[in-house]
Amino acid sequence: MAFDPRAMREQFPILQQSVHGKPLVYLDNGATTQKPNVVIEAIDNYYRNDNSNVHRGAHTLADRATINFENARQSVQRFINAKHSEEIIWTRGTTESINLVAQSFGGKFIGAGDEIIVSAMEHHANIVPWQMLCERTGATLKVIPVSDAGELDMDAFASLLNSKVKLVSVVHVSNALGTVNPVADIIQQAHAVGAKVLIDGAQSVAHFNVDVQALDADFYAFSAHKVFGPTGIGCVYGKKALLDDMPPVQGGGEMIEKVSFNGTTYQGLPFKFESGTPNIAGVIGFGAAVEFVMAQDRDAVQAYEDELLQYAHEKAEQCEGLRIIGTARKKAGVLSFLLDGAHPADVGMLLDQQGVAVRTGHHCAMPIMDQFQIPGTARASFSIYNTKADVDALFAAIEKVKMFL
């Protein structure tokens, strides 16, 4: 059966409102997605009925909370097809996930003279932790160049690879350009020189199936809030053998086996990376979110979203004075653009006046904005509940912005 975005939309209560007297057209899904009833209800149910700490209580509520908490880990495991549930480490989100790998894996396995490769289209969350690691260790950060269309220069990548490269960390889908990168190919080439690979999946998992085993990714990071879950929770997947070899980065309760003043021993996976009381409601909401996604016909959803983005691109190409930033052959979810003579911030404000929510600015990807010699863009980012009517509303609003400016 064909995917029905209107039925999907009904599951998201926040979308049924008006802004500035106009029906809300929410096109800021790259920043965060809205939450379906099932996610809101899972969090509500936890606080109403099960609220308790996990892994330590000797009572019914604690048992229920712990079971739901660990079930969520298994849901996320299935969501990305990890081999073991303990390969899923809870974090506050993609940013903390990348920092965890930089501090733990990087601190142990990367030193002076080693090299780390990122790309020119990375989010700051996949640049700054590596710069900090390089400052600490004397390692060097190398950058894969990006073409004017917003595609990785794969020849340049191949020429950057050598035995000094210990880690390659690239984004699966660019939040600023929408480019879908050939991560399977990147992983294969990096492995051939003995480097490990981290994939920033912040913008991918909401749009298409990710199979970490098929990709052979060493680490895969993403945030719940960009895949219909709550904020403040996310995860990093790591291959068990790698995670087993990595030291914890935060000490405290939950992550220890035995503490004494003669020395402390740590728990095994995943707990050695999860010190302190976790974001239990967040984890449960995250689990509900990925179950919600897995319940969809994902191929049908992906085909629908591709068609929607294509439709938006066609409209953008016909729109006088509009320049698309990011014209890669393979894209997902994002239409970044500039209007002649208009600052993106003004465009965003005037679109908001018409009920259309987009993000403007550098999208935490300053290096790629510098490459395009622009201060930023206006970005419409699409999700499962957007429709062609939303795209039409965006372009009708853009015409008004053009008249106004």
Ligand code: C6P
């Ligand atoms: N991008 C955007 O509007 P956190 O904030 O930790 O959940 O995710 C960080 C992050 C990392 N990588 C990519 C590719 C991202 O898109 C993001 C978050 C948002 O584009 C907020 S800047």
